[in-house]
Amino acid sequence: VPNLFPALDVHEVIIESPDHGETMAGMTSGRLEQVLAAWRQRVLDLRGTHIRYVHIFKNHGVEAGASLEHSHSQLTGLPMVPHDVEEELAGALRYFAQKARCIYCDHVRDAGTRAVLNAEHHVAIAPPVPRFPFETWILPRRHASHFESEEPGALAGLACILGQTIRMIDQALRKPAYNLFVHTAPLDEGPLGHYHWHIEILPKLAKVGGFEWGTGIHINEKTPEQAAKALQGTLGESL
Ligand SMILES: [Zn+2]
Ligand SMILES: [Zn+2]
Numbered sequence: 001v002p003n004l005f006p007a008l009d010v011h012e013v014i015i016e017s018p019d020h021g022e023t024m025a026g027m028t029s030g031r032l033e034q035v036l037a038a039w040r041q042r043v044l045d046l047r048g049t050h051i052r053y054v055h056i057f058k059n060h061g062v063e064a065g066a067s068l069e070h071s072h073s074q075l076t077g078l079p080m081v082p083h084d085v086e087e088e089l090a091g092a093l094r095y096f097a098q099k100a101r102c103i104y105c106d107h108v109r110d111a112g113t114r115a116v117l118n119a120e121h122h123v124a125i126a127p128p129v130p131r132f133p134f135e136t137w138i139l140p141r142r143h144a145s146h147f148e149s150e151e152p153g154a155l156a157g158l159a160c161i162l163g164q165t166i167r168m169i170d171q172a173l174r175k176p177a178y179n180l181f182v183h184t185a186p187l188d189e190g191p192l193g194h195y196h197w198h199i200e201i202l203p204k205l206a207k208v209g210g211f212e213w214g215t216g217i218h219i220n221e222k223t224p225e226q227a228a229k230a231l232q233g234t235l236g237e238s239l
Contacts, residue, residue: 001013001015003074007076008076008077008078009051009077009079010046010051010054010075010076010077011074011075011076011077012042012074012075012076013072013073013074013075014035014038014039014042014072014073014074014075015070015071015072016031016035016071016072016073017031017070017071020069020070022071023060023071024058024060024071024162024163024166025163025166025167025170025175027071027163029156029159029160029163030159032159032160032162032163033155033156033158033159035073035159036155036158036159036162037152037155039056039073039075039147039182040147040148040150040152040155042054042075043056043075043147043148043184043187044148046077046187047187049077050079051077051078051079051187052078052079052080052081052186052187052188053077053078053080053081053082053085053186053187054075054076054077054078054184054187055075055076055078055082055181055182056073056074056075056147056181056182057073057074057076057179057180057181057182058072058073058074058179058180058181059074059177059179060177060178060179060180061176061177061178061204062177063176063177063204064177064178064179064204065179066177073180081186084183085183085184085186088183088195089185089186089192089194089195091103092104092194092195092196093194093195095194096193096194102143102193102194102195102196103194103196104139104143104195104196104198105143105196107125107127107128107137107139108123108125108139108141111123111125113225113228113229114126114127114128114224114225114228115228116136116165116168116228116231116232117161117164117165117168119157119160119161120157121140121141121142121154121157121158122138122139122140122141122157122158122161123138123139123141123161124136124137124138124161124164124165125137125139125224125228126224126225126227126228126231127224128224129224130220130222130224130227131202131218131220132202132203132205132206132218132220133203133205133206133220133221133222133227134169134172134173134203134205134222134227134230134231135200135201135202135203135224135227136165136169136200136201136227136231137198137199137200137201138158138161138162138165138198138199138201139196139197139198139199140154140158140196140197143193143196144191144196144197145184145185145189145191145192145193145195145196145197146184146185146189146191146197147182147184147197148184149191162199165201165231166178166201167234168231168232168234168235169201169203169231171234172230172231172233172234173203173205176203176204176205177203177204178201178202178203178204179201179202179204180199180200180201180202181199181200182197182198182199183197183198183199183200184197185197206220
């Protein structure tokens with residue numbers, strides 16, 4: 001549905017469940033797959049418009065900025081490519097120019113002790129340089145620059161790993177508030193060899209202060225290896 005208080009031309013709310021009390025962590029993979037299919041379908045519907053970038057995100061919990069309790073995600077259409085995505089695109093292009101490889105494919109391959117979950121078609125990893133403790137990324141194993149290019153059949157596997165990852169974070173960190181978003185290539189670009197779509201999940205544990213706001217540098221006391229190990233420690237209990 002359109003957002004009642006739109007911040008942009010295109011600002012939609014995806015209501016994830018008919019059940020008011022259900023959270024993403026408690027959803028069946030089937031329901032989560034429907035949420036992902038709705039995200040994908042809305043992105044496809046915005047192709048060929050003036051929208052250059054579709055930002056899909058979810059704020060879970062008051063500390064993460066959620067103003068509604070009922071489980072939902074949001075989709076915004078932007079007439080430009082946002083700064084953080086531009087930066088990822090530019091960095092990935094520099095890497096590609098040097099090594100002729102996608103940096104995200106290398107992250108998938110080299111995750112090692114930073115791997116959180118390994119599924120058939122996707123991985124969840126602690127990124128090499130996380131800004132926040134327990135920052136977790138989900139990426140497709142097969143290189144793809146656009147989220148919406150995922151075949152509808154692949155969304156079941158993605159729903160599965162997304163649900164499992166959120167349950168691990170819930171278990172390890174006692175149901176924290178979190179922000180989740182999709183980073184993908186601009187809508188009006190063809191397939192890119194250097195960029196790789198992914199989901200970033202940022203549990204809201206630390207407050208961002210003047211140092212971070214003023215410098216863009218984040219102090220994170222938890223190494224990605226420690227975070228991945230702590231999340232993996234929940235495997236036996238939650239799955
Ligand atoms: Zn790649
Ligand atoms: Zn990203």
